[in-house]
Amino acid sequence: MEKMLLGVDLGGTTTKLALITTYGEMISKWEIPTDKSENGKFITLNIAKAVDAKLEELNEPKSKVLGIGMGAPGPVNFSNGSIYEAVNLGWKDYPLKDLLEVEISLPAVIENDANMAALGEMWKGAGEGAKDIVCVTLGTGVGGGIIHNGQIVHGTSGAAGEIGHMTVVTDGGVSCNCGKVGCLETVASATGIVRLASEALATGDNSSLLQQRIEAGDPLSSKLLFQCAKSGDPLSKTVVNRVGNYLGLALSHIGNVMNPEKIVIGGGVSHAGEILLEPVRQAFETYAFKRVRKSTKIHLATLGNDAGVIGAAWLIKNRLNP
Incomplete structure (x- = not known):
C-alpha cells in the first residue's frame, strides 16, 4: 500500500493542504479559509475535518497517511512544536503540535512557514540537489x-x-x-x-x-x-x-x-x-x-504556492524516517 504525506501551509487568510507521495509527487491539493475567531482556537479542528473529508472523497483510509507536516507563521519552538508567537492568529506559546495531533490522530511536525518553503525548494524546486x-x-x-x-x-x-x-x-x-x-x-x-x-x-x-x-x-x-x-x-x-x-x-x-x-x-x-x-x-x-x-x-x-506544502511533506517524511 503506497503511503502518503500530508503537507499544510497555514496562512493568515487561507490554509493550503496537499496529499503528496513519498517521492514528492502531488496527489491532491486544496485550501480552506483560516478561521481566526477566538484566537484561532478552531484552526486545528477545521484542518482535521478538511483532511477527513478529502480522504473520504478520494476513498482512501487515513492509515495510508504517514503524518502531517505544517508550516506556521512565526517562530517555532522546534523541541516541542509550539508557536512562540503568531500575531496575526492571536497565538503566544501555543501548543500547536499537541493540539493538531489530538484532532487529526496522526504524528505531526511543525516548522516556520518560510523554513518549509525552503525545504520544498530544496527537495523539488530551484534548490534541488x-x-x-x-x-x-x-x-x-x-x-x-x-x-x-x-x-x-x-x-x-x-x-x-x-x-x-x-x-x-x-x-x-x-x-x-x-x-x-x-x-x-x-x-x-x-x-x-x-x-x-x-x-x-x-x-x-x-x-x-x-x-x-x-x-x-x-x-x-x-x-x-x-x-x-x-x-x-x-x-x-x-x-x-x-x-x-x-x-x-x-x-x-x-x-x-x-x-x-x-x-x-x-x-x-x-x-x-x-x-x-x-x-x-x-x-x-x-x-x-x-x-x-x-x-x-x-x-x-x-514551486510557487506549492513550496510550503511540499516542504512540510518532506519534513514529516524525514522526521519519521531519519
Missing part, C-alpha cells in the same frame, strides 16, 4: 529559511532566517512592524515597494507610464510597477533598481556569512522575474566577497 540553500520569500512581508547540510538552521530562539528584518536603510529608513527602522521588509516587500513607488511618483515625472496607468484607473501595486518597468518606463525602472539594490545588498551579507550553494527568491513579488533579478544580481556582485560571488548562485523559486 543542493544541501546548502537560503530561501527568501517576498510577499506582504519578507521571510527567509536557511538550510545547511540539509538541515534547517533554527538559531537559539527559533528566529534564524529573519532576513526581512536585516537593516538595509541606515539613514532615513521607515518604521517596520517589528519595531525597528530601515528593515529589508520596508523596501523589498510588496507593501514596501508600493511605498517606494508612491514616493517616486510624488517627486518624479507626472508623465511617467506608471502615473498614466494609475490615472487610467489601475491601482498602484508592485505588479503594476514591474509591468511598467518591463515596458521601459524610466521612473518604474529606477524604483525597481532601488529595490534590487537593497535586496542584493542583504543577500550579499547572507552570502558572506553562509556561502550557500544557492539563494532562492520566492513569494509573490518574485513573479516579476528577470526585471527584478537583474539588479539583485548586479548588487550581489558588487557587495559580496569574491569567492562568494563565484560559488553562490541566485535563482528564482519554481
